[in-house]
Amino acid sequence: PYTEAANKITDDIDVCDVAGIFEKLKQCDFEMFEPKGQQQYFFQTLFHDDVIEAISKVANIAADIMTSQTPNAIVISGCGTSGRVAFLTARSLNKIVPGEKFRYTIAGGDKALFTSQEAPEDNRKAGVNDLIKSTIDDVKVLYIGITCGLSAPYVAGQLDYCMDNLDKFVPVIIGFNPVYLARKNPIYDWDKTFYDVVTRLERLTSQRKGFLINPVLGGEAITGSSRMKGGSITMVILQTIFTHALNGVLTSSDMTSQLECKNLLKSYQNTCRLFYESSTTTVTTLMTSATQSLKSNSSVYYVSSGGSGVLGIVDSTECIPTYGASLDDVRGFIVGGYGEFNNAEGDIGSLGKNYQIGCDDLSKLLKLRDLEHNDTILVVAKSWDDPVLNEIQVEKDLGTQLKLVAASQSNVYVVVIDTEQGKREKNMPDYVAKLFVISIDLNEELLSENLIEICSKWIFNAVSTGAHVLIGKVFRNYMVDLKVSNQKLFHRSIGIIQRFCPSVSEQEAMTYLLKSIHDVTNVDDVMHRSIKDHVLRATPKDKVVPTAIVMATTKCDVTQARQLLSKYHVIRDALSSVVTP
Numbered sequence: 001p002y003t004e005a006a007n008k009i010t011d012d013i014d015v016c017d018v019a020g021i022f023e024k025l026k027q028c029d030f031e032m033f034e035p036k037g038q039q040q041y042f043f044q045t046l047f048h049d050d051v052i053e054a055i056s057k058v059a060n061i062a063a064d065i066m067t068s069q070t071p072n073a074i075v076i077s078g079c080g081t082s083g084r085v086a087f088l089t090a091r092s093l094n095k096i097v098p099g100e101k102f103r104y105t106i107a108g109g110d111k112a113l114f115t116s117q118e119a120p121e122d123n124r125k126a127g128v129n130d131l132i133k134s135t136i137d138d139v140k141v142l143y144i145g146i147t148c149g150l151s152a153p154y155v156a157g158q159l160d161y162c163m164d165n166l167d168k169f170v171p172v173i174i175g176f177n178p179v180y181l182a183r184k185n186p187i188y189d190w191d192k193t194f195y196d197v198v199t200r201l202e203r204l205t206s207q208r209k210g211f212l213i214n215p216v217l218g219g220e221a222i223t224g225s226s227r228m229k230g231g232s233i234t235m236v237i238l239q240t241i242f243t244h245a246l247n248g249v250l251t252s253s254d255m256t257s258q259l260e261c262k263n264l265l266k267s268y269q270n271t272c273r274l275f276y277e278s279s280t281t282t283v284t285t286l287m288t289s290a291t292q293s294l295k296s297n298s299s300v301y302y303v304s305s306g307g308s309g310v311l312g313i314v315d316s317t318e319c320i321p322t323y324g325a326s327l328d329d330v331r332g333f334i335v336g337g338y339g340e341f342n343n344a345e346g347d348i349g350s351l352g353k354n355y356q357i358g359c360d361d362l363s364k365l366l367k368l369r370d371l372e373h374n375d376t377i378l379v380v381a382k383s384w385d386d387p388v389l390n391e392i393q394v395e396k397d398l399g400t401q402l403k404l405v406a407a408s409q410s411n412v413y414v415v416v417i418d419t420e421q422g423k424r425e426k427n428m429p430d431y432v433a434k435l436f437v438i439s440i441d442l443n444e445e446l447l448s449e450n451l452i453e454i455c456s457k458w459i460f461n462a463v464s465t466g467a468h469v470l471i472g473k474v475f476r477n478y479m480v481d482l483k484v485s486n487q488k489l490f491h492r493s494i495g496i497i498q499r500f501c502p503s504v505s506e507q508e509a510m511t512y513l514l515k516s517i518h519d520v521t522n523v524d525d526v527m528h529r530s531i532k533d534h535v536l537r538a539t540p541k542d543k544v545v546p547t548a549i550v551m552a553t554t555k556c557d558v559t560q561a562r563q564l565l566s567k568y569h570v571i572r573d574a575l576s577s578v579v580t581p
């Protein structure tokens, strides 16, 4: 699948400096709108007529629901980043569309907004239950399931349920593979695969009873890391659908409607170009600081307001499963805490520090930090009037912790995304030594909030990706030390082992993986177990895939492989010592 393919652009990202990494991330993001290489000739891309037509049709249905007086709803759903983007979209639209018509469901519930909950992604029954629960009182529902890889069982269950109940549901799937590359592996406790379900949807599209929006984006910068391009284009598509619906789409002809969608998508492409053109110094400086923080066992803290605050939290959440980061390495905070975050389950801060997301929580945390720490605090403001700037603009005498830390060892960076062409630079307090302005000239009034928000996603994604690459968490462009915590990641792991040991077959790669998961030299006793069992055993373990790669390359046993890995602090160095280029 394209979403699992390594991208040639980032083949050597692990040996690049900050400038090189920034350039590669930029090239990869540009591909969201114009994929390079073979696939653009064979598969539909974002600007393909079929994609635009589907977006415009879905916008029509959305407009209908948004304006109706009957109890109708729009449910957006997904797993991991896809579910978090679903939440972000529902949250912001409920603020402007009356009637709380937007809902989200995410595998693992609201906990999954802050921490990775990957096992529930495999649970298609939980998907159905969550959907039924959230739409119990509704007459008509527009269901938008997001699964970048066309693979998540949680979404498959919901989609199938919608297709069984077409009198109530209009099902839509957003993903980034052609249908024939949808996942064909069996789903636990079911006789259907994702492929079966999505081909059923494909048949419905000709009758306009269902919709499939699946442009190909080119491989992710870090292989399989769909939080990046996948997450961004999901935002672009959702925002295009709903902006178009809000624009009064019902009154326009098909042609006009599609043209408007195309123009909206072009605004994002334009913004992406402007963003990358004007942010090199800012982002590379931030990447360098974040790298130094992580290298010295310190933290990176993001602080923002509104949707950007959510996006900072989302980015930090993803670092744990993607890079094996600790809970403290990267954390996000939002101005106004839970009151502003506005998730369905409310304040769940009592569950632990990863669920504490307000600026007050950051202040408390910083009070406990000693001066030895070399934290990076990244404040992203969407304009000169952004409330986040008040968080750092207190009188010196009042002494917030942000100020105290700024005065100590830590690096407080303030980035203002300025769409008003330098309208004004407020007098930043002395202690904010590092002020960066990313100037973007936006003409699109209606979209501008969304366009700025997506820029903040690109900043957070680049900083966390760059820093983790620079501390050696990535080998070539693979996140080799991934947690094997669900079916998709189990299969991805087999692919990674084969990528570094091309001489081993798929079966042999799986054998090495099982040896590493179960700590055995002979897999006969574990081979018959289900993938679910393997995943349960693998989830809490460290270095499962690197251990398997060392075994597959050097033909040593599991103990020797672990011994070799223990000699290195940096996973990239360990694997470079055994894998020949």
Ligand code: F6P
Binding pocket: 078, 079, 080, 081, 082, 118, 121, 146, 147, 148, 149, 150, 151, 152, 226, 227, 486, 488, 489
């Ligand atoms: O299984 C973990 C994960 O890969 C997340 O990193 C990702 O955001 C999520 O699954 C969703 O994947 P998809 O959108 O392909 O269903």
